[in-house]
Amino acid sequence: MKLKIRTGFGYDVHQLQEGLDFWLGGIKIPHTHGALGHSDADVLVHVICDALLGAANMRDIGFHFSDKDPQYKGIDSKILLKEVVHLLAREGYEIGNIDSTICLQEPKVNPHIPEMKACLAKVMGIPEHDISIKATTTEHLGFVGKKEGVAAFATVLIIKQ
Numbered sequence: 001m002k003l004k005i006r007t008g009f010g011y012d013v014h015q016l017q018e019g020l021d022f023w024l025g026g027i028k029i030p031h032t033h034g035a036l037g038h039s040d041a042d043v044l045v046h047v048i049c050d051a052l053l054g055a056a057n058m059r060d061i062g063f064h065f066s067d068k069d070p071q072y073k074g075i076d077s078k079i080l081l082k083e084v085v086h087l088l089a090r091e092g093y094e095i096g097n098i099d100s101t102i103c104l105q106e107p108k109v110n111p112h113i114p115e116m117k118a119c120l121a122k123v124m125g126i127p128e129h130d131i132s133i134k135a136t137t138t139e140h141l142g143f144v145g146k147k148e149g150v151a152a153f154a155t156v157l158i159i160k161q
């Protein structure tokens, strides 16, 4: 019997630069630095997009929304996430659950997690209970620890209707 569930995985990194807005998990985090990218550089939204697309074997975020395309310059990544959910729905997939981890030395992400979950649940049209967001520092090691960048990972389960 063919399985009706599929898993997907996403990984992404963005540089941090002083003076930029810091979009993370669909919301703006107060901080001196923000993530650099062609879009709003929301690393958590990007890994969720990649994990969902990967689960459906539909390539990745850069394939669907090229960072060379001026129409995506500075775009709110939530718009891309909404489109990814539509692309999957068209293939008959709905989201089971999402688990994710943000790697960031500072600021503390934990106080913002409830707001991120509420925001992303609304964008994807799924219950907050189906989105897990975790955060960790890297104990001052590597580019995350040296505050040069932010990284994130996500796994998802999707269900074929």
Ligand SMILES: [Zn+2]
Binding pocket: 012, 013, 014, 037, 041, 042, 043, 046
């Ligand atoms: Zn990205």
